[in-house]
Amino acid sequence: MKTETTLAQPRIQQAKPAVRPRQGFYREHEGAILGGSAVLIVVGIWQAIWSYTHWISPLFFSGPSAIAKQFWISLTQGNLLADLAFSGKNFAIGFGLALVSGVILGVIVGWYRRFRLIADPFLNALYAAPRIAMMPLIIIWFGIGMWSKVFIVFLSAFFPILVNTVAGIRNMDRDLLRAARAFCASDWQIFKTLAIPGSVPFILTGVRQGVAVGLIGVVVGEMLGSSEGIGFMVAYGGQTFQTDTLFVGFIIIAFAGVVLTSIAERLERHFSRWRPER
Amino acid sequence: MVKLQIDNLTKHYWLEREDREVLALSDVSFSVNDGEFMAVVGPSGCGKTSMLNIVAGLLPYEEGNVAIDGKRVEGPGIDRAVVFQHASLLPWRTIAGNVRYGMELQRRFDENTMTERTDYFIKLVGLSGFERHYPSELSGGMQQRVNLARALAADPVVLLMDEPFAALDAQTREFMQAELLKIWSKAKKTVVFITHQINEAIYLADRVVVMSARPGRVKDVFAVPFERPRNLSLKRDPRFLELEDSVWKLIEEESDHLGMVAAL
Numbered sequence: 001m002k003t004e005t006t007l008a009q010p011r012i013q014q015a016k017p018a019v020r021p022r023q024g025f026y027r028e029h030e031g032a033i034l035g036g037s038a039v040l041i042v043v044g045i046w047q048a049i050w051s052y053t054h055w056i057s058p059l060f061f062s063g064p065s066a067i068a069k070q071f072w073i074s075l076t077q078g079n080l081l082a083d084l085a086f087s088g089k090n091f092a093i094g095f096g097l098a099l100v101s102g103v104i105l106g107v108i109v110g111w112y113r114r115f116r117l118i119a120d121p122f123l124n125a126l127y128a129a130p131r132i133a134m135m136p137l138i139i140i141w142f143g144i145g146m147w148s149k150v151f152i153v154f155l156s157a158f159f160p161i162l163v164n165t166v167a168g169i170r171n172m173d174r175d176l177l178r179a180a181r182a183f184c185a186s187d188w189q190i191f192k193t194l195a196i197p198g199s200v201p202f203i204l205t206g207v208r209q210g211v212a213v214g215l216i217g218v219v220v221g222e223m224l225g226s227s228e229g230i231g232f233m234v235a236y237g238g239q240t241f242q243t244d245t246l247f248v249g250f251i252i253i254a255f256a257g258v259v260l261t262s263i264a265e266r267l268e269r270h271f272s273r274w275r276p277e278r
Numbered sequence: 279m280v281k282l283q284i285d286n287l288t289k290h291y292w293l294e295r296e297d298r299e300v301l302a303l304s305d306v307s308f309s310v311n312d313g314e315f316m317a318v319v320g321p322s323g324c325g326k327t328s329m330l331n332i333v334a335g336l337l338p339y340e341e342g343n344v345a346i347d348g349k350r351v352e353g354p355g356i357d358r359a360v361v362f363q364h365a366s367l368l369p370w371r372t373i374a375g376n377v378r379y380g381m382e383l384q385r386r387f388d389e390n391t392m393t394e395r396t397d398y399f400i401k402l403v404g405l406s407g408f409e410r411h412y413p414s415e416l417s418g419g420m421q422q423r424v425n426l427a428r429a430l431a432a433d434p435v436v437l438l439m440d441e442p443f444a445a446l447d448a449q450t451r452e453f454m455q456a457e458l459l460k461i462w463s464k465a466k467k468t469v470v471f472i473t474h475q476i477n478e479a480i481y482l483a484d485r486v487v488v489m490s491a492r493p494g495r496v497k498d499v500f501a502v503p504f505e506r507p508r509n510l511s512l513k514r515d516p517r518f519l520e521l522e523d524s525v526w527k528l529i530e531e532e533s534d535h536l537g538m539v540a541a542l
Contacts, residue, residue, distance in 0.1 A: 179366040182334050183383040183432060184354045193379070197370050274370040274412040 062247045070244035071251075079228075084252065087229040090146055091218045094153025098210060102158045103203055106165025111195065116166065123166075127159045131213075132220050139225040149221040149229065156217035157210035164206030168199025201272045208264040215257050281468045282310040282333065282436050287342035289328055301493035302328045306342070308487050308499050310436070310468055317471045317483035321529060325494025326472045330440050333470065334360050346436055356384045359434035363441045365421035367413040367428075374400065374409040376424050380432040399427040402461055419450040426458070430465055439471045443478070455481055456510050463507065476525045477513055480504075488528055497528055 026033060043064050050056050050063025058066070074080035109119050135152055142148035172194055180190050222231025230249050237246030289303040302325040310316040320326050331337035333344055335354035344351040346358070359380060367376045377396045381387050387395065400409060403423040413421055422442055429437055443451040455478060462469060473479050479486045480502055488498040502521070504512060512518055 173366075175362065175364050175366040176368060178336060179360070179362055180383060182336055182354050182358070182360040182362075183380040184356060185383045189383055193368070193383070197368070200370075274414060 058243060059241055060243065062243045066244045067247045067251065070242075071248045074233075074245065074248055080233075080248070083228055083230050083233050086146065087149075087218055087222065087231065090149035090221075090229065091153050091214060094150040094217070095157050095210065095214045097150075098154045098157035098161055098214070099207065102161030102206065102210070103165050106162045106203075106206075107169055107196075107199075109162070110166040110169025110199070111191065116170075123159070123163060127163050131155045131159070132217060135221055135224045138221075144225040144227065148225065149218055152221040153214045153217040157214035160209035160213060161203065161206035164202045164209070165199060168202025169195050171202065172198055201268065204264065204268040204271055208261060208268060211260045211264050212257070215253065215260065219253055279312045280309045281312045281314070281346060282470065283343075283345045283348075284308055284329075284333070285343045285345075287329065287332065287339060287344060289325065289332065289337075289339055289341070291328075303332075304493035304495050306489075306494065306496050308496055310470060313466055313468055315462060315469045315471065315482060315484045316487065317473060317479035317485075318487045318489060319473055319476055319479040319525070319529075320489030320494065320497075321491045322474060323494075324489040324491040326474075326489055327440060329494065330360075330438055330470065330472050333436075334358055334438050336360075356386055356432070357435040359429035359432045359437055361422075361425050361429045361437065361439040361442045363444055365413065365418075365425045367421060367424055369413055372410050372412060373405060373416070373424055376413065377427045377431050380428045384432055386433070395431045395433075399431040402430070402464065403427045404457070417450075418446050419454055422446065422454065423457075426461070430461075430467070435468065437465075437467045437469045439469060441472055441474065444474070451478075452510055452513075458482065459506075459508060476529075477518075477522050480518065480521055480525070481508060481510075481513055486525070488525055490529065498525075 047064045050065065056063060062070075071080075109116050109123075132152065134155065135148075138148045138151050138155075142151055172190075176194055176198075177190065180194055185193070218229070219231040219234070222229035223235040226232045230252055234246050234249035234253070237243065237249060285307050287303055287306040288301070291300045291302050292298075293300055306325075306329060308316075318326050318329070328337060332339045333351060335351055335358065346355075368379060371379065374396050377400055378392055381392045381395065397409075400406060403426055405420065405423055405427070408416065408420070413424065416424070425442065443454050446454060459482060471479070471482055483502055485499060485501045487496055488500075489495065490497045504515075504518070
């Protein structure tokens with residue numbers, strides 16, 4: 001195309017080579033800087049109020065320095081590591097079982113229509129219900145040892161993983177199915193090349209939800225009937241008015257939640273990298 | 279030599295929603311010769327896509343006969359490949375993976391041959407350098423090239439194309455038509471090309487089947503008189519426009535009769 005220039009227009013400037021605009025340190029780390037400083041400021045104000053005023057009663061709340069101190073005491077003299085290991089193990093076993101069985105069963109239920117019609121009412125009821133309410137019964141079944149906790153984690157995480165896997169298998173694109181059929185695809189090939197890869201992002205959504213409810217499962221399970229674990233630590237701290245201990249437990253749970261969820265999110269993003277930019 | 283023979287093909291549909299039967303195709307007969315580019319043109323609702331699905335083996339039929347090399351079509355087969363209206367690419371596979379997909383499903387070639395053919399057809403459709411891209415990174419026109427490469431790589435006897443350029447913008451479509459002719463002249467395939475655009479049919483094809491709507495019938499089959507290779511400027515040629523106009527009249531007359539010009 002020809003460009004027409006009029007006399008009034010200035011001459012076209014010399015083309016500059018396209019250079020990536022310089023990004024300052026701040027621009028590149030804006031999220032970390034803003035988020036990090038917000039946390040520091042809030043903790044700082046909290047600490048100032050805790051140390052210099054008497055607004056906070058140690059019975060009802062706690063302060064950062066007291067929590068840190070209690071954390072150190074529990075770590076070096078108390079059972080913190082053992083509790084952490086106990087809860088971690090319960091979560092890992094329960095979640096692992098939920099992942100394996102949830103995906104396998106989800107694939108079967110999603111693939112076979114009759115299976116799904118039979119399973120649907122049960123799935124819908126159990127997916128929506130707070131499974132944690134079963135905890136008293138589970139304690140009757142398994143006692144207050146680790147297996148009642150493993151089972152409640154399993155029960156919590158299983159349904160989100162199952163339901164999302166079913167949705168993933170069911171979500172098969174009709175156009176893709178038609179294309180595969182036109183190239184003489186067998187059912188097994190369709191299963192392998194369309195159903196499974198297409199449902200990976202769904203399964204990972206299930207994993208993310210499963211992590212969240214699984215954590216609730218292990219903590220509440222330990223609060224309701226246990227003599228070990230982080231959940232027990234929180235419950236015990238509450239019952240004996242050791243508010244600092246309660247906070248240590250709570251912060252560990254929050255931290256575990258953040259770490260596990262962000263791992264799940266990362267996995268989700270990695271396996272969805274073929275999706276258009278959102 | 280006849281490659282594809284369609285005799286007295288009739289197809290009824292049961293419309294679930296309206297609880298009545300409709301006649302999609304009525305007594306359709308025509309044949310496509312070896313290496314011929316046949317376009318099928320008709321208004322929407324003329325059953326041309328149903329016809330293509332039957333030839334592809336994706337839709338069962340009871341009345342009439344469809345045969346490739348004298349063998350009745352009873353389902354999908356390795357002697358046919360379809361270029362779909364929607365690119366229908368696997369979003370989680372790269373371009374190379376998608377071109378390979380049809381061959382993989384058909385299990386006709388060994389690993390090395392599949393890799394060679396993938397490279398060759400990616401090059402043929404002009405997508406070298408995009409092998410490792412994902413479909414979502416490509417424009418609509420480029421996705422349709424992948425769709426075409428996937429079908430060609432499977433080495434079909436008959437290539438079936440279902441309005442492959444209908445979803446593209448006008449400029450891309452013209453460009454793709456010219457590209458398709460270039461590729462076709464190298465790939466030497468028998469092609470059945472479905473379209474609702476009369477000038478697309480005339481520009482591309484050796485012969486054109488004109489269909490009428492509701493029920494779909496063959497109204498006319500005519501040979502396109504223009505020499506190959508054809509340039510896009512052919513579309514501005516008075517003889518071309520005259521031919522286009524006469525096909526228009528043919529379809530219009532039918533639609534007028536049914537009082538459905540507006541539906542075009």
